[in-house]
Amino acid sequence: MAILSGASLRAKSIHFSVKANSGVERSVLAIENLAFCAGEQIALCGPSGSGKTTLLNVLLGLKLLPGADISWDNIKLSSLSPSQQDRWRREHVGIVFQQFHLHPKLSPIDNVLLSEHFGAFRVSPGIRLRAQSLLDQLNVPARRNTEQLSRGEMQRVALARAFLRRPRILIADEPTASLDVATAKTSFAMLSELCREAGTTAIITTHDQNLAATLDRRLDLKEGLLCEP
Ligand SMILES: Nc1ncnc2c1ncn2[C@@H]1O[C@H](COP(=O)(O)OP(=O)(O)OP(=O)(O)O)[C@@H](O)[C@H]1O
Numbered sequence: 001m002a003i004l005s006g007a008s009l010r011a012k013s014i015h016f017s018v019k020a021n022s023g024v025e026r027s028v029l030a031i032e033n034l035a036f037c038a039g040e041q042i043a044l045c046g047p048s049g050s051g052k053t054t055l056l057n058v059l060l061g062l063k064l065l066p067g068a069d070i071s072w073d074n075i076k077l078s079s080l081s082p083s084q085q086d087r088w089r090r091e092h093v094g095i096v097f098q099q100f101h102l103h104p105k106l107s108p109i110d111n112v113l114l115s116e117h118f119g120a121f122r123v124s125p126g127i128r129l130r131a132q133s134l135l136d137q138l139n140v141p142a143r144r145n146t147e148q149l150s151r152g153e154m155q156r157v158a159l160a161r162a163f164l165r166r167p168r169i170l171i172a173d174e175p176t177a178s179l180d181v182a183t184a185k186t187s188f189a190m191l192s193e194l195c196r197e198a199g200t201t202a203i204i205t206t207h208d209q210n211l212a213a214t215l216d217r218r219l220d221l222k223e224g225l226l227c228e229p
Pocket residue numbers: 018019028046047048049050051052053054055
């Protein structure tokens with residue numbers, strides 16, 4: 001059984017508009033209240049341009065909106081200084097992108113450990129072991145050139161990197177959009193399983209309704225509003 005270690009979210013008053021070329025304001029986000037339970041896995045769906053990425057950035061404090069109140073485990077992000085927010089993200093958030101953002105000339109294990117090399121002179125043996133065991137679990141060779149891997153393997157390296165520090169929150173922005181259908185299904189299932197094992201709260205944007213249906217909850221973003229189908 002998973003030990004629940006995810007973070008819970010309470011968010012209020014998320015309002016964001018953009019001006020179209022015509023000069024007319026268009027509301028991208030108009031969300032009054034949003035709550036996620038610890039350990040919940042949420043699929044965030046919606047047409048292209050509906051505001052999914054913007055919403056993820058707001059929830060992580062990467063995009064600040066006047067009046068918005070974003071609290072994870074009762075910690076209000078706006079009450080933290082910019083450096084405290086950076087530290088909070090480093091300690092609690094894992095991120096997976098559509099375009100994996102891996103260094104092609106480094107090995108998979110060095111990609112997983114890259115941010116550790118920035119933070120410390122020497123990577124601790126425990127963290128190195130964790131990186132190796134994640135790569136083993138995800139069935140990726142640890143010591144080949146990353147550029148020689150398949151796209152599915154590259155995505156699994158990105159998953160290992162995101163889970164290295166056992167994040168309490170996992171954000172994935174269309175993590176399987178550049179994969180073929182079968183590889184996308186496998187990668188999505190692995191991502192969900194890693195979250196389940198650690199009790200991580202996950203918010204995953206996807207255009208794939210079948211993948212979305214495998215998570216605990218689906219939210220559709222349409223004309224600024226979130227609804228549960
Ligand atoms: N800083 C900004 N200035 C102007 N327009 C912006 C800004 N940020 C976002 N937008 C607009 O807000 C809308 C939502 O963008 P966003 O990238 O969040 O959508 P999305 O649902 O993630 O799209 P996709 O599925 O294509 O990735 C888009 O029309 C975008 O152009």
